[in-house]
Structure formats: structure tokens, C-alpha cells
Amino acid sequence: MSEVLVLVDHVDGAVRKSTLELLTAARRLGEPSAVVVGAPGTSAKIRESLAGHGAAKVYVVESDTATDLLVTPQVDALALLAERTSPAAVLVSATAEGKEIAGRVALRTGSGWLVDVDDIAADGVATQSVFGGAYVVKSKVTTGTPVITVRPGAIDAEAAEGAATEEAVEVPVAEASKPVRVTGREPVVAGDRPELSEASVVVSGGRGVGSADSFSVVEELADALGGAVGASRAAVDSGYYPGQFQVGQTGKTVSPQLYVALGISGAIQHRAGMQTSKTIVAVNKDPEAPIFEIADFGVVGDLFTVAPQLSQEVAKRRG
Amino acid sequence: METMNIVVLIKQVPDTWSERKLTDTDHTLDRDAADAVIDEINERAVEEALLLKEAHGGKVTVVSMGPDRATDAIRKALSMGADEAVHISDAALHGSDTIQTAKVLASAIRTIEGVDLVVAGNEATDGRAGAIPAMLAELLGLPQLTHARRVEVEGTEVRVERETEDGITHLAAELPAVVSVGEKINEPRYPSFKGIMAAKKKPVTTLGLGDLGIDPSEVGLAAAFTSVVESAPKPPRGAGERVEDQGDGGVRIVEYLAAQKLV
Ligand SMILES: Cc1cc2nc3c(=O)[nH]c(=O)nc-3n(C[C@H](O)[C@H](O)[C@H](O)COP(=O)(O)OP(=O)(O)OC[C@H]3O[C@@H](n4cnc5c(N)ncnc54)[C@H](O)[C@@H]3O)c2cc1C
Numbered sequence: 001m002s003e004v005l006v007l008v009d010h011v012d013g014a015v016r017k018s019t020l021e022l023l024t025a026a027r028r029l030g031e032p033s034a035v036v037v038g039a040p041g042t043s044a045k046i047r048e049s050l051a052g053h054g055a056a057k058v059y060v061v062e063s064d065t066a067t068d069l070l071v072t073p074q075v076d077a078l079a080l081l082a083e084r085t086s087p088a089a090v091l092v093s094a095t096a097e098g099k100e101i102a103g104r105v106a107l108r109t110g111s112g113w114l115v116d117v118d119d120i121a122a123d124g125v126a127t128q129s130v131f132g133g134a135y136v137v138k139s140k141v142t143t144g145t146p147v148i149t150v151r152p153g154a155i156d157a158e159a160a161e162g163a164a165t166e167e168a169v170e171v172p173v174a175e176a177s178k179p180v181r182v183t184g185r186e187p188v189v190a191g192d193r194p195e196l197s198e199a200s201v202v203v204s205g206g207r208g209v210g211s212a213d214s215f216s217v218v219e220e221l222a223d224a225l226g227g228a229v230g231a232s233r234a235a236v237d238s239g240y241y242p243g244q245f246q247v248g249q250t251g252k253t254v255s256p257q258l259y260v261a262l263g264i265s266g267a268i269q270h271r272a273g274m275q276t277s278k279t280i281v282a283v284n285k286d287p288e289a290p291i292f293e294i295a296d297f298g299v300v301g302d303l304f305t306v307a308p309q310l311s312q313e314v315a316k317r318r319g
Numbered sequence: 320m321e322t323m324n325i326v327v328l329i330k331q332v333p334d335t336w337s338e339r340k341l342t343d344t345d346h347t348l349d350r351d352a353a354d355a356v357i358d359e360i361n362e363r364a365v366e367e368a369l370l371l372k373e374a375h376g377g378k379v380t381v382v383s384m385g386p387d388r389a390t391d392a393i394r395k396a397l398s399m400g401a402d403e404a405v406h407i408s409d410a411a412l413h414g415s416d417t418i419q420t421a422k423v424l425a426s427a428i429r430t431i432e433g434v435d436l437v438v439a440g441n442e443a444t445d446g447r448a449g450a451i452p453a454m455l456a457e458l459l460g461l462p463q464l465t466h467a468r469r470v471e472v473e474g475t476e477v478r479v480e481r482e483t484e485d486g487i488t489h490l491a492a493e494l495p496a497v498v499s500v501g502e503k504i505n506e507p508r509y510p511s512f513k514g515i516m517a518a519k520k521k522p523v524t525t526l527g528l529g530d531l532g533i534d535p536s537e538v539g540l541a542a543a544f545t546s547v548v549e550s551a552p553k554p555p556r557g558a559g560e561r562v563e564d565q566g567d568g569g570v571r572i573v574e575y576l577a578a579q580k581l582v
Binding site: 187 | 359416417418421422441449450451453454456457458462463464465466478481482483484485486487488489490491492496502503543544545546547548549550551552553556558559560561562563564566567568569570571572573575576577579581582
């Protein structure tokens with residue numbers, strides 16, 4: 001069986017959930033080989049969780065400079081390994097950085113690249129949802145080693161036994177690319193809530209929430225449901241909530257099991273980021289709000305009475 | 320650094336690959352939405368280039384690939400204050416994918432001598448994945464400082480605050496370099512009347528594939544490294560149940576969620 005290279009996305013010595021999803025997808029195509037690029041000692045910390053998701057091999061590409069540079073260490077490693085192992089595919093998470101890495105790997109290896117993939121079949125045909133879910137497209141790579149970026153959260157991670165045999169890889173630095181120095185990092189502090197694009201429940205607030213203070217209503221519901229908090233652009237622009245939580249065409253695209261929209265009208269640009277959610281619930285005091293056109297369940301009412309009641313009821317059920 | 324020779328990339332709307340998907344149905348709304356986003360990010364890229372030019376002196380050249388109607392976006396950039404433009408237009412480009420687009424843009428940038436900085440919008444939302452600037456860096460062998468919310472040039476060094484879902488990363492590199500800007504970078508200026516008049520006289524060079532030394536068989540749909548197996552419009556999402564809150568709105572939602580096994 002051919003190998004499938006999976007670029008491991010890790011932070012603070014932990015594997016991101018999206019990597020486990022990639023390993024799951026990789027098993028459909030062949031034998032997953034995890035590629036760990038990072039500071040010395042990284043692989044030791046994460047090998048176990050890679051093994052628990054079916055990684056047969058772990059290529060360890062560790063160096064002191066790996067974290068001082070942007071994307072090029074990952075690109076160098078994947079391009080080298082793609083050449084050496086002729087894998088069935090190279091899988092990378094469709095994050096901002098993942099897509100930059102994948103695009104460069106595709107160029108360097110002369111391969112086709114499928115972006116923002118939601119699903120992959122055993123024959124390598126990938127499903128993409130384009131225009132905010134208006135179209136479903138199935139495509140395949142016809143030239144080179146398929147490079148595929150998979151949207152975080154699109155595929156459910158499944159546990160599987162893997163040997164996770166480590167193999168150290170020495171990657172010569174590509175001379176053509178001049179370096180970018182990373183002079184500082186301010187990682188997003190992972191709070192107690194799940195990451196927005198990975199969460200299975202997202203509760204978003206819009207302009208209807210009215211102020212930064214009253215966003216606590218949104219947060220409380222998100223916490224009751226164990227979900228992430230999102231915001232419309234109007235809410236972000238009005239300073240109610242930070243920009244990194246914006247959902248929509250110019251923000252994040254999410255497709256959780258459950259999306260709850262509080263005080264959001266449902267403008268096309270907002271919908272573009274959330275209409276592939278499995279279930280949509282909306283609370284809005286305007287019965288004509290367009291969000292109701294796509295909501296599976298809608299309540300016409302004041303979010304300040306409905307949402308707290310909902311939080312309480314959920315808490316009651318969860319005991 | 321004496322003065323800066325800056326290239327701004329301007330994206331045409333909608334991108335040709337998506338256009339193909341849209342022709343058989345009426346999805347005008349989505350297209351308008353896409354247009355608006357791309358205009359916005361183009362203008363922010365132009366604005367940032369102009370700010371750098373104002374601070375350091377130099378020249379701003381707009382580079383754009385697309386059909387003839389691309390000229391609207393080019394005119395807009397010139398009326399904001401860009402100095403000249405290169406328009407890559409060739410029927411053979413129709414249907415070009417991300418990889419081909421990056422290669423063509425890189426060839427066009429190579430025709431401009433002594434480029435210090437390439438500035439682009441991060442295009443995060445339009446099917447090109449926001450990776451074109453990174454891919455240009457790869458092809459041009461330049462450092463990549465992308466997804467910037469802040470750009471600073473001092474001497475021969477460019478520094479950027481990169482903002483992605485991972486947080487903020489501070490980057491630095493020697494010029495020449497490729498920069499892409501995000502939504503928060505600046506507020507683009509409006510073209511003045513004088514600017515609009517002046518734009519009419521600014522030089523726009525049109526380049527075909529021949530001028531770039533690219534064989535037409537290397538680009539376009541037929542040469543793409545990926546192929547569409549099937550595509551279908553997704554049935555629009557229908558409205559579900561909607562109730563008036565009678566003081567029990569929250570309870571009704573929980574009942575619904577419980578029935579769906581979501582709580
Ligand atoms: C280029 C471009 C890109 C864009 N990108 C995005 C994007 O990424 N994401 C995004 O969200 N938008 C985006 N927009 C903006 C979008 O068009 C809308 O303006 C925005 O989504 C509106 O946000 P909203 O629904 O919160 O506000 P509004 O449209 O003002 O809606 C507020 C809603 O709250 C309801 N409400 C008020 N008070 C209450 C209450 N007490 N209880 C219940 N309901 C209440 C009102 O009835 C109303 O429906 C973009 C626009 C453009 C032009």
C-alpha cells in the first residue's frame with residue numbers, strides 16, 4: 001500500500017484535532033505517514049496520539065531553526081518526502097498556513113492541488129463545497145502527487161492503531177527561497193472553549209446583541225452547549241467581539257453540527273460562512289429576518305429572554 | 320533604500336474557474352457578494368502600497384490578470400494613486416487554476432525591473448485559497464510575509480504583523496519580498512476627482528502570453544493539474560419550523576434540539 005503524507009499541525013506539544021482528521025482521511029487512500037516539523041523533542045510529545053490515529057510512520061524533521069522560519073521548513077520537508085516516497089497524496093489542514101504550505105508544495109513538486117476539501121474517497125476524488133455551499137464539486141488531481149487541503153472539522157477523526165515508527169529526516173535548506181525570520185509569536189490563547197472552525201457547536205451573536213457587555217449572553221449559551229462563540233461582522237465592527245471570531249465571507253467558514261444565530265439578520269455574506277452547518281437555529285425579533293429562510297428551527301423573539309432560558313434548560317438537561 | 324518600486328496585484332472578479340461553474344444557473348447574488356469582497360481587499364492592497372510610496376518615495380505598478388473588464392479594477396487603482404499598470408490578458412488564460420495563475424503572475428512581475436515589494440490582498444475568500452502570494456514567493460524566490468495586519472519598511476528591511484487563526488506572528492525579512500494584506504490593514508482612500516482624471520492618462524501595458532514567453536498550451540482549463548469529475552448546485556436550504564416566542568422560546572429550542580439528539 002502506498003504511503004500518504006500527513007503534515008502534523010501541532011501547538012505547545014499537542015496535536016491539533018484537524019491532524020487526527022487528516023490521518024483518518026489518509027487511511028482511505030493508503031498508509032498514513034505523519035510528518036512532524038518542529039523544534040527538537042516535538043515528535044516525542046505527540047507520537048502517541050499519532051499512533052492512536054493510525055499513523056504507520058512518523059517522519060521526524062526536527063531542527064532548532066524550524067520555529068524561526070515561516071512555512072518554508074514544512075514546504076522543504078514535504079517536497080523532499082514527496083519525491084522520496086511517491087505517496088498517494090499529501091494531506092494538509094486547510095488553515096491559512098496550511099494552504100500556503102500546500103500551494104508551495106504543489107508548485108515545487110509540479111502537482112495538482114485541491115483546496116478546501118470536505119471529503120475524500122478511496123479513489124482520491126475529493127468533494128469541495130464552493131460559493132458558501134451553493135455548489136458541490138467533485139474533483140481529482142490529474143498531474144503529479146495530489147496535494148489536498150482538508151477543512152478542519154469536515155471529517156470526523158476516528159481512532160485506529162498505528163505503529164508510528166519514527167524515522168529521522170535530514171532536510172537540506174532550499175537555497176532558492178530567502179528566509180523570513182519569525183521575530184515573535186503571540187499565539188491565540190486557547191480558552192476553555194473549542195476552536196471556532198473545529199467546534200461542533202457554534203453560538204454566534206450579531207448587532208442585535210447590542211454591546212460588548214451583553215455578549216455574555218452569547219458566551220453563556222456557548223458554554224452551556226460546550227461550543228465556540230462566533231460573531232457577525234456588524235458585531236465585530238461595532239466592537240462587541242474580537243475580529244478573530246467573525247463568521248462569514250470575510251471571516252471564518254464553519255460547518256458545525258449546530259449553529260445558533262442570536263440577533264443576526266442573515267446577510268448573504270454571513271450565510272456564506274455558516275450555511276453548511278448541519279442544523280441551524282435562529283433567534284431574531286424580526287419575523288422577516290432572512291436568517292429564518294435557512295434556519296431549521298427559528299424563534300421570533302427577544303434574544304435576551306430566549307437565550308438565557310435556553311442556557312438554563314440545556315444546563316438542566318445536562319444535569 | 321532610496322525609493323521603493325512596488326508592485327500591487329489586483330484580483331479580477333469573479334475568478335475564471337468559478338465563473339465556469341456559475342454560467343448555467345442564476346447565482347448572481349453570490350457573485351455580487353464575491354465581487355464586493357474582492358474589491359475591498361484589492362483596494363486595501365493598493366492603499367498599503369500607496370502609503371509605503373508616500374513614506375519612502377517610489378513607484379506603484381498595478382499588475383492584474385483577467386479579461387478586458389479587468390480594466391475597471393485597474394482604473395480604480397490608478398485613480399487612487401497608482402502610477403502605472405500591467406494588464407495580462409489572453410483568451411488562452413480562461414479557466415486557469417491557482418497554480419497556473421501564480422506562474423503567469425510571477426512571469427509578469429519578472430518583466431518589471433528592480434521590484435522591491437510585491438503587495439497583494441490575502442484573497443482569503445474567493446476560491447484561490449489566499450495562497451497566491453505565498454506561491455509567488457515560492458516562484459520568485461522571495462521571502463513571504465503574508466496575512467499582514469501591519470506592514471513597516473525600514474531601510475532594506477520589511478516587518479509584518481501576520482494575523483491568522485493561530486494568532487499574531489511577527490515577521491521580518493530583507494527586501495525584495497512578497498507581502499499580502501488582510502482586512503484590518505487600513506481603510507482605503509476614495510479616488511479624488513483629480514485622481515480619476517489623472518488615471519485616464521496613466522500608462523497601461525497589456526501583455527499577452529507571447530510577451531511573457533508562456534506557451535498557451537501550458538495554461539487554461541485543458542492544462543490544469545486537476546479536473547472536475549462532477550459539479551452540482553446544492554439544493555437551497557429550506558426554511559424549517561419557526562415559532563413565535565410565547566415566553567417559552569428557550570424551552571421550545573431545547574425540545575427541538577433534544578428531538579435532533581443535539582442535546
Ligand atoms: C464585502 C463584504 C464582506 C462581508 N463579510 C461579512 C462576514 O464575513 N460576516 C458577516 O457576518 N457579515 C459580513 N458582511 C456584512 C453583512 O452584509 C451584514 O452587514 C452583517 O452580516 C450584518 O450583521 P448582523 O446580522 O449582526 O446585523 P444586522 O443586519 O443589523 O442584524 C441585526 C439583527 O438583530 C435583530 N435583533 C436586534 N435586537 C434583537 C433582540 N433583542 N433580539 C433578537 N434579535 C434582535 C434584528 O432584527 C436584526 O435582524 C460583509 C459585507 C460586505 C459588503
